[in-house]
Amino acid sequence: xxxPVLTSQTVVALTDVHLKLESEAGxxxxxxxxxxxxxxxxxxxxxxxxxxxxxxxxxxxGGLQPPTSGSVKVKGQELTTLNEDALARFRRDExxxxxxxxxLIPTMTALENVAIPLEFAGVPDAFDRARKGLEAVGLGHxxxxxxxxxxxxxxxxxALARAFAPEPALLLADEPTxxxxxxxxxxxxxxxxxxxxxxxxxxxxxxxxxxxxxxxxRVVRLVDGLIVDDGRAAPRASLAAGE
Numbered sequence: 001x002x003x004p005v006l007t008s009q010t011v012v013a014l015t016d017v018h019l020k021l022e023s024e025a026g027x028x029x030x031x032x033x034x035x036x037x038x039x040x041x042x043x044x045x046x047x048x049x050x051x052x053x054x055x056x057x058x059x060x061x062g063g064l065q066p067p068t069s070g071s072v073k074v075k076g077q078e079l080t081t082l083n084e085d086a087l088a089r090f091r092r093d094e095x096x097x098x099x100x101x102x103x104l105i106p107t108m109t110a111l112e113n114v115a116i117p118l119e120f121a122g123v124p125d126a127f128d129r130a131r132k133g134l135e136a137v138g139l140g141h142x143x144x145x146x147x148x149x150x151x152x153x154x155x156x157x158x159a160l161a162r163a164f165a166p167e168p169a170l171l172l173a174d175e176p177t178x179x180x181x182x183x184x185x186x187x188x189x190x191x192x193x194x195x196x197x198x199x200x201x202x203x204x205x206x207x208x209x210x211x212x213x214x215x216x217x218r219v220v221r222l223v224d225g226l227i228v229d230d231g232r233a234a235p236r237a238s239l240a241a242g243e
Contacts, residue, residue: 010076011169011202012038012061017070019056019225030056031067032225040169043193043203044231045213048222054206057222058172061204062095063087075169092121096163096171096201098192100178102155104147104162110134111143114162121166133161137191153184157191164195171196173205177212189215 019031031053038044046054059065060072063079072079075094082090091097104113114133118126134140137157147155156176163171173192177185189212196203205216213219218231 009040010037011040011042011074012036012204013071013073014057014061015071015073017057017060017072018068019053019060019065020068030225031060033070034222034225034227036220036227036230038202038204040202041196041200042218043196043205043216045216045219046204046206046222047208047210047213047219052222053225054222055174058174058204058206061170062097062172063091092117093166094169096166096168098156098159098163098171098173098176100175102147102152102159102179104155104158106147109144109146110139110150110158110161113147113158114165117162118165123166129165130161133165134158136195137161151184152180153188156180156184156188160188160192160195164199164201167199168201171201171203173203175206175208177207177209185209185212 014034014036017031017034018029020027020029034053034057046057048054056065060067061074063082066080077090079087079090105116108116111127111130111134115126115130118129123129131140131143134143137160139154139157139161142150142154147158150158171192176192177188180188192203193215195201203216205212207213219229220227220231221229
């Protein structure tokens with residue numbers, strides 16, 4: 001299994017990563033030895049059939065799921081050597097995550113939702129930075145609104161502001177437009193890419209939308225727990241509908 005060629009600009013480096021989970025029917029091989037390198041500021045679309053291992057790869061990169069074996073480096077840090085507390089600190093400082101279901105805290109205002117990771121990090125001006133983050137996504141007039149008072153697109157913009165607030169090196173986005181209509185989804189992606197460009201953030205974007213994937217710098221395709229195309233070896237072929 002060839003190893004990624006690491007450079008000072010490498011943000012993500014997976015080397016021969018396996019993930020095996022137990023089930024009632026016996027062990028299930030989710031990832032079967034994947035290797036991937038992603039550079040600083042790169043936007044990578046991740047596609048593949050349901051069950052191919054896309055979300056599992058993202059969970060491993062976010063330090064939310066330990067691999068069975070292999071090396072997982074984010075910004076030069078080997079995640080497999082960190083304990084839970086160290087992983088939480090690393091995730092807080094270096095990794096932003098955006099989910100399809102928003103995952104906002106319903107009892108907190110938009111401002112509080114964005115400020116909370118900054119408060120955990122001990123940032124003294126957490127609420128001021130949160131306010132500026134919400135203004136950057138066009139929600140300066142919604143600071144005191146609760147998630148239930150916001151549209152789906154507005155909730156996802158709050159989630160974006162929260163993910164970018166710590167200025168992470170890596171943003172993991174799992175179907176971020178899955179609950180949005182086409183026009184709203186496009187606006188959210190434009191915001192995401194624009195903020196990433198401004199901060200130099202690397203993006204891994206899981207999507208079933210081939211048009212959205214093609215907006216990325218390259219497309220990585222997973223099938224049955226293996227990377228069958230890392231987007232580097234050849235020009236991107238057209239993606240099958242529904243991947």
